Amino acid sequence: MKLLITGGAGFIGSHVVRLFVTKYPEYQIYNLDKLTYAGNLANLADIEDAPNYTFVKGDITDAKFLEDMFAEIPFDGVIHLAAESHVDRSITDPMSFVLTNVVGTVNLLNAAKNSWQNSETAGGAHAFEGKRFYHVSTDEVYGSLHNPDEFFLETTSYDPQSPYSASKAASDHFVRAYGNTYKMPVVLSNCSNNYGPNHFPEKLIPLMIHNIQTNKPLPVYGKGENVRDWLFVVDHARAIDTVFHKGVLGETYNIGGFNEWKNIDLVHLLCATMDRKLGRPEGTSAQLITYVTDRAGHDLRYAIDANKIMTELGWEPSLQFEEGLEKTVDWFLANQEWLDNVTSGAYQTYYKGMYTNR
Numbered sequence: 001m002k003l004l005i006t007g008g009a010g011f012i013g014s015h016v017v018r019l020f021v022t023k024y025p026e027y028q029i030y031n032l033d034k035l036t037y038a039g040n041l042a043n044l045a046d047i048e049d050a051p052n053y054t055f056v057k058g059d060i061t062d063a064k065f066l067e068d069m070f071a072e073i074p075f076d077g078v079i080h081l082a083a084e085s086h087v088d089r090s091i092t093d094p095m096s097f098v099l100t101n102v103v104g105t106v107n108l109l110n111a112a113k114n115s116w117q118n119s120e121t122a123g124g125a126h127a128f129e130g131k132r133f134y135h136v137s138t139d140e141v142y143g144s145l146h147n148p149d150e151f152f153l154e155t156t157s158y159d160p161q162s163p164y165s166a167s168k169a170a171s172d173h174f175v176r177a178y179g180n181t182y183k184m185p186v187v188l189s190n191c192s193n194n195y196g197p198n199h200f201p202e203k204l205i206p207l208m209i210h211n212i213q214t215n216k217p218l219p220v221y222g223k224g225e226n227v228r229d230w231l232f233v234v235d236h237a238r239a240i241d242t243v244f245h246k247g248v249l250g251e252t253y254n255i256g257g258f259n260e261w262k263n264i265d266l267v268h269l270l271c272a273t274m275d276r277k278l279g280r281p282e283g284t285s286a287q288l289i290t291y292v293t294d295r296a297g298h299d300l301r302y303a304i305d306a307n308k309i310m311t312e313l314g315w316e317p318s319l320q321f322e323e324g325l326e327k328t329v330d331w332f333l334a335n336q337e338w339l340d341n342v343t344s345g346a347y348q349t350y351y352k353g354m355y356t357n358r
């Protein structure tokens with residue numbers, strides 16, 4: 001099995017690459033990543049010399065590059081994670097989300113389709129036999145929930161609200177369209193918010209950890225009433241392994257931990273955890289909480305119904321949230337150099353600008 005994983009140097013991608021490289025020594029894993037600001041090969045330092053692992057630097061918006069790569073390497077499968085993922089950035093720069101998430105996904109579909117249809121052993125209806133194109137997506141495509149009894153199901157209509165979620169919804173539609181039109185063997189999953197090691201500190205949990213450590217304000221958008229459903233990233237990687245190997249072609253699987261938190265409650269839990277870990281008096285970090293102007297078009301609540309993947313494919317989360325959060329905080333405290341590296345330079349200018357503009 002020659003398996004292409006895109007976006008493998010990013011947060012979720014790095015956990016997927018590590019899992020596949022270590023669990024499937026008989027597979028050849030190719031990690032294609034552009035190494036944008038959020039891609040970091042340090043995330044994979046422990047497996048970079050594995051004999052079944054190859055890193056390829058490249059950009060999925062470059063169709064020619066992808067066609068050449070697929071001509072050179074006969075991939076059997078693709079797990080596509082490469083994406084621009086930060087909602088706030090999508091509000092200030094929607095076009096980069098269109099390019100990477102929509103154009104990049106269609107380029108990848110074309111490259112896979114063309115190479116699989118043209119391969120010598122393939123032909124006619126059998127062109128796609130043994131092949132699999134897996135698109136890893138987000139629950140944000142379903143929009144925002146307002147009724148506490150409602151959950152996102154695989155059958156929930158798409159209603160994306162941000163430029164980011166619109167770009168992911170479009171890419172999901174393209175993947176399904178290629179499955180329908182060209183009979184490509186596709187499978188999709190839509191996951192809730194992830195957290196854990198390697199999380200880039202533009203997202204809520206690592207940003208708060210970083211700001212608590214450095215005694216900076218903790219910017220809570222609006223009143224902090226928005227709700228997110230959090231899943232430990234390693235459990236998401238396990239779910240991706242499950243969907244890739246057991247998922248039924250043409251199907252979509254929602255992934256989540258049935259673990260909803262109001263932002264402000266989560267920030268308080270993080271403050272208490274950090275006070276304890278840093279030996280600060282209780283209540284110290286919470287004094288840094290600062291309510292700031294709300295995110296434009298801020299989705300109120302995401303909540304995933306993950307029953308389909310649990311009952312049909314047998315996946316379930318392995319960690320309770322409190323345990324996962326402890327592990328995450330411990331990882332950030334033990335990896336100060338990682339955090340210092342990713343928060344130097346352009347990060348300072350970008351985030352200072354974001355908060356002073358609010």
Ligand SMILES: Cc1cn([C@H]2C[C@H](O)[C@@H](COP(=O)(O)OP(=O)(O)O[C@H]3O[C@H](C)C(=O)[C@H](O)[C@H]3O)O2)c(=O)[nH]c1=O
Binds near residue numbers: 088191202205228
């Ligand atoms: C960065 C930040 C965020 N927030 C709020 C905004 C959200 O209600 C919540 C989480 O925000 P974050 O940007 O970490 O994540 P989401 O906007 O929920 O989106 C994330 O989860 C989905 C599934 C993806 O698909 C996205 O790729 C991923 O980024 O905290 C704040 O209050 N302050 C802050 O400084």
